[in-house]
Amino acid sequence: MRRPMPERSRGFALMLVIWSLVIMLGLSAGFALAVRHETRIASDLVDAARIDASAIAARSLALLALNQRDVEERWRPDGQARLLTYDGLRIVVRVRSETGRVDLNRAPRPVLVGLIEQVAPDRDFEALADAIIDWRDRDDRRSPRGAEADEYRDADLSYGPPNRHFRSVHELGRVLGFDSELSRALAPFVTVHSRRPRINAMSAEPTVLSAIPGVDPATAELFVTERGQSLLDGTPPPIELLQDGRRYVEVQMDARVILMDIAVLPIDKPIYLEQVVMGMDTEQSYTLLSRNRLSAADTDRWWRP
16 A cells, blocks of 8 residues: 655645746746847847838939939939838938038138038137148148148147048048047038039038138028029029129039938838938949938938928
8 A cells, every 4th residue: 555645745846846837937938038039139120121221222213213314203403302102111312412512622721611610610710621631632731720740749649641632521530620529510511522622502501601701601591592492493593692602612403423311211210311422433323432320319410301
């Protein structure tokens, strides 16, 4: 006859079963949490890929629209915000000529001085403009208030001006006197892709137009307003408003180098914002020159639909 299990043994067995259940429940909960976490990561990756694909598609659609044979259907690089849809997502695209920004490699000194004064009036804009010129020119002669190798050495920097053109607007942060704050503030208004000393008044923003000698901010704002109306009416732009500053500008719908703002507007997710610069090559097709993903902090500064 089988002897009954002692009371102590039965209690131990019960505790063992309970602890086993606790451990199994803990493992199950941990596994479920891990699955939810991995699922969320996978979902975020899918959303990111979808948004990225939408931005690329918007870029292609905009290029097609710019090269439409039908004049009525063809887009102009006039800065007008246009709404597209792709894969169920709304996308706002704005195309302008890159020549509407100040070229760091070609802009004359008065325009550089004027732009820095507009963006950072508390800085020594004369010295900063000369430092840009000393960075980009091919000689070691110091501009009146600029900086060559000796000045960089005195500032305990291990490098000096390369005496060549800027290869990127981000290089501006290495120029003596430019910190990250100032470089970031200037970034929306400068370029290295224009390759023109003059500013295209048909796509320039008020801040850039205000950099032109003799053009104050009020005049720049008025010009931009009347320029928009002239585009709608099909009349010549009000270039006479710029007075003596006209020698620093050109007026044309130039689509050879374009600046494209792309804003993807997903539902229940933050806006995705990027800027691309594209240049037309010898075969009349566009090449991507730069692509910048913009953060939420940049949105107000860069994107003005």
